[in-house]
Amino acid sequence: MTYTSRQVRLASRPTGFPTAENFSIEDHPVRPLEEGEALLRTLYLSLDPYMRGRMNEGRSYAEHLQVGDIMLGGTVSEVIESRSAEVTPGQIVVGGAGWQTFSVEAAAGLRVIDPDDAPISTALGVLGMTGFTAYSGLLAIGRPQAGETLAVAAATGPVGATVGQIAKLKGMRTIGIAGGPEKVAYLRELGFDAAVDHRRDDLAEQIAEAAPDGIDVYFENVGGAVWEAVLPHLNLFGRVPVCGLAANYNATGAPAGPDRSQQLLQTVLNQSLTIRGFIQTEFQETQFESFLRDMGAWVREGRITYREDITDGLDNAPETFIGMLSGKNFGKTLIRVADDA
């Protein structure tokens, strides 16, 4: 049997915010399997802000997409055919098929999951890349200490919400920063001690009020105005895991002056801060197993909750992605590409 994979490809590089024209949707026949490979049917596709960066040209922390490439992304798929002993048809696996309905992948790169453990979509979220980003960045770089204060932006997003809840489990006081009253209300549900609305024009005052003892860990995944508002409140020996800079992904140039970069370094010096960029892959070998064990237990016990924002149909991926970049998502953004068999 031959399969046709529907694919979303990068049609052109965006200037600033992406538009529908930057994507093309095409059908292509799936090539035959080689030894060690598996044919997969995509069930869920993860949409994440980092993808915006990959659409640009230039030096980055990972390979950039070329125009014409299939958009990249983490996926949960069903194994349809296999030429490897590692996976068998019917199994559910986590892989990186990208934005397409069928894929051929090396079986060695797939992770088999048990649908009885948790909903399979969570393998892309709280029990997958975003959860692991939160877990590894907070524990390895943030080094949470009971009694200290944590702040996190995009705090209703899949990374931020998980960071806040883990920090709380570790005994920290937690400040969540999000945009708009609905998200701020959700921050309270998530158990944040203080909630800050970055869309209000008194951001600086809100942060000052939320952090009377300063901020020891700022988990950075936004940048821009939120960064500027948090920086003056960082305590001596504060830690800043830098996981993303969503506010800047669509920037077309450096913002107007004055140049605050030297002031940033001066604050790093004055406060003996640690600012550390990371991608979760660097911790994969050392921490992924403890993550699956800890987070699996926390989710089962209801100590960590999560929220998913699921849209049906691959064809809706570009619009959903663009909406997510402007904060329209509420929880982990996923495309249900096909129904779970």
Add this chain to the structure above:
Amino acid sequence: MTYTSRQVRLASRPTGFPTAENFSIEDHPVRPLEEGEALLRTLYLSLDPYMRGRMNEGRSYAEHLQVGDIMLGGTVSEVIESRSAEVTPGQIVVGGAGWQTFSVEAAAGLRVIDPDDAPISTALGVLGMTGFTAYSGLLAIGRPQAGETLAVAAATGPVGATVGQIAKLKGMRTIGIAGGPEKVAYLRELGFDAAVDHRRDDLAEQIAEAAPDGIDVYFENVGGAVWEAVLPHLNLFGRVPVCGLAANYNATGAPAGPDRSQQLLQTVLNQSLTIRGFIQTEFQETQFESFLRDMGAWVREGRITYREDITDGLDNAPETFIGMLSGKNFGKTLIRVADDA
């Protein structure tokens, strides 16, 4: 016997570069000793760029000077009288008398040194604060690995020169950055593998040429244009111990735009960089003993060399300090306040 201490005090806060008018020179009688105190005669006074920061008002990593205060600073002194069992007259001690000829200090805060071990002035430099700054910042934060590349600015200064030599001992390729041909020539003497002159207008090209494999550790003690030139060359997982920002100490405001601070964070993210501010005091308890042992041996064996820039007479301290801030010193800047008895 009563003593008179000649003192240099902060007469007014500088705006930008300090001038002679910001200092006053006064004679004051030395008060009688209390239990646990010692009367000290200053022999050497250390002049260091961090002092400029303390002359400003505002939040900083340490207490700021108030107008009228004696200028602060590390000193090597002779014990003249003692009301403590910890020190006895005639001993040579390291303390923090500041810019004055006699001081009363708590004996518990003094470190006795043996003049037979090394010239006593080195207790303020290579075997003292500046050497320890280089040692602790490089080892604890820079984590040098053989085969990697290190860059350091102000590389003929007491911190930078020591950083470069320790890095070389650890098997790194070393790039020294300094201002002007005389200092660049000295970089070669110090054993740097490459020497960059930041006063030439091809700074970016020089750095690119000196760092064909990028830079793994940038020991930052300057900031400004040198920082901007180094940043694009930092390798994945690069480490940046931030020990000082001498280029900015006399700034009266943020430089003109564009605002490069978000680009800085983006580079931190793309390259998984660690930027970490520090003052050596944080490592005092854990590393000072190993420092004295290691560095003492390296200096005795001639594996670490040092250079001192000594001016006679406390009254010359303001002018010497101002000159140092504009890079006129060549080596560790010291005032010989009185002859070693």
